[in-house]
Amino acid sequence: MHVEEGRKRSLNRSLICLCAAELVMMVNTTAFNVALPNIAESLGAGMAEQQWIVSSYNLVFAAVVLLAGFIGDRLGHLRTMIAGLGMFVVASAIGLMAGNVPVLLVSRSIMGAGAGVVIPMGQALLGILFRGPELSRAMTAWAIAGTLGVPFGPLVGGAITAALGWRGIFGFDGVVFLAVIAVIRMNVPRTGGSRKSRPLHVPWASVAMMTSGFTLFSAGLVNAQHGVLAASAWIPMAVGAVLIAGFVLHDRAARNPLMELGLMADPSFAACAPALMMLNFSMYGIIFIMPAYLETVLRHGALIGGMLLMPLVVASIVGSRMNDWIVSRLGSRGTSLLALGCLAAGMLTIGVAMWWPGDVAEQSTTMIGQVAAGFGLGVGQPAMLTWAMGRVPIERSGAGSSLLTVFRQFGSIIGVGIFGSIQSGLYTADFRDLAQAAGLNPQSAGSVTLDFQQAAGLADATGDLMRQTASRAYESAMTGSFAAASAVILVTLMVVALISRRASR
Template identity: 30%
Template structure:
């Protein structure tokens, strides 16, 4: 991707980094990424406590979770373009500083709408951090070292998703839901301080203007789509708000596609939408994050509502995902070098599909849930590093920020839609199983329904929701098998 020639020749930060320095850069960018990803996954385990303390219903909680992801996903392309234009280190560390401040504001909120608002600010800040972390690594590493760095980066992202509930459970039990946001502040400040000293600057030498119109259309497209899904799940009917949001999303999608065809410097480099390996890697990654985010949204609630676990116990119960993700992420680049990327991606996706199917069909027993989570973590760790390597490898070298942003956008879009769609299925299925007019949030939190009936209704709803997640990742497996290159095909 980027090289030292991407910056001004007289920039003192262009001095090549030594081996120890590269490891320090990798550690700092990994920690920055971990903070960004942790913000979502740790919040899941705090949902029951947050619902009680802020008197929030399930659709409101979905917006607390998704307000971050919607803005994050919508602005990532702009964030990557800004990093290429104004400097990847500068944009990344500035965004992380704002992220730390917004995290403190979230922790001090005393109403659900305030949390939604501060989560929007967090999403804006994160959109300028995440693509920069990968773009810095693409500039810093080459060859086999780059593949290893991408595997570590992907593993850290996966670890943040999986380990978040563990940390979240511990801090929620100790200090309440607001502690989930305080978690972000110390590591963010460490990266800002150390990164300004260790990370060298890089940028696109063309320094083209940022395509703001396309960025605005991407926010409307993603935001309208997720809003329509969440509101349809809450009401169960296509009312005016749902239809209006869907129309806005469709119109924005058409406008975005047209804009990208004619813009001088499109946010999505031309030709990628017709590139088979890119499509296979991007779509399968998006659908994988859809399945993971949706399933964790269901499972962190199931562990507490259905099995009666405390936030700490629920977080620890998700621990098998974190452990297996780390092990599998280490193995992924080794397997990809020997077999080509198709094998780790398709095998990983197939393993995740199997784990979700186990949870959907036999997840009423705690040991089965733990086993299913371990299986999901293994597949996730195998698939994501290899798919990410293929995706960023199809992007021109001077567009490192754009390539990283594309990868991150698709992951976050999958995350947002996973919570929205799977959460909507969970909500509607619970209402159908428990009886018309039932408020799932009030029923589960207050215990107003007979415990046996409530458990049966939640099991039915969770089975439906997890089945959707499994089916979506199953589709991703087929797409990857068709489009991801094998050992004998070029990955660019």
């Protein structure tokens, strides 16, 4: 009896520590987004540079995550996880000293590599430490931590940016991640991975093809803001897609594969992959577009801008807490489809909100959209993760977790890429048309934040007219961005329903 109680206490401590790491990780991931307007003013970063600041993190994350699972299954998941946390400490020191966008990109890239190691290793450790009903409870707690961290990040980032400026986020990260390393080393048992049983022969050809493919595809998405048919957009995307396809074919035939594609033969696992991709697509898309709207268009500070994303946070918490109840009635498949439906409805509602002429109606409808999307995020992630990881053998936990995380991070990349490019392209076109009609210079400075900054140097009447023009153009572009996102999610919902029609509940 005492042995069993001791085991439960040990597992609970491990769960708390791993969830704390996930929470801090996800807070870090999105806290930076709310500082983008501040960075744009400080470093003169346009929309394309802001996209790269966010995408560099997600891109390196996706490139590293499969390699992390490969190494973790061989050298030990805990050891690999602590190395990933250490990367955040190093990156924080670099970010504190960044005086230009390239150095900032280096810092964010190292952080992306750290996240690409920590998150799959945390999921793998849960899959090893917990099985059966305990796994569902552990994954729900993990998902709640992650779901809280993503939308809660802008509130933390807003408070730090308002008090200390954007560099304060890096200082916060350095201190917090040092504390997380110490706590995890003391409380989480070493398990999984063996240098003797599974030799470490890294398939560098697969790593190179995957990294190059993701980089080129992401570059094409960023350049698509100048037109999808532009050579700088479609050529990198096409070459990137070919390299990604080549990586998949090469890895499937390899004796030492980087990616466990055999897991995709299970319909439940295969259905969860694109569903989880859409969760990140939605989260990162919303949090990339909304700060400029809340802080620049509505003229709130970083702190208030972060607080205005609280409906997303609260709805995510409610959704996570209701997960078990909903799964018990709809099953994992039904809950996942419900979550995607809520995301699509939330996106469309935010887009429609920009049509309303009155500020009260616009902001109230935006809040309703945040609630719908947040509920979908909260109820969907634990259901999808439990559904998928419950089908993965213990010895392949790292590979299974990494494969799911690759899909999630690809969702982050295309979320920022698609939202950013559509938003930037529509904004530039709308600003040109509205500025010409108002007798202003039709050339945008590159983003709504920079246009507001430019307006500050003009005469009062002209400056006010330019700010009004930029605000109307940004809101109009948001309608197109969120409507397109809703359509992408609905198509994915149908694909998930088709793949999983023969899967168990």
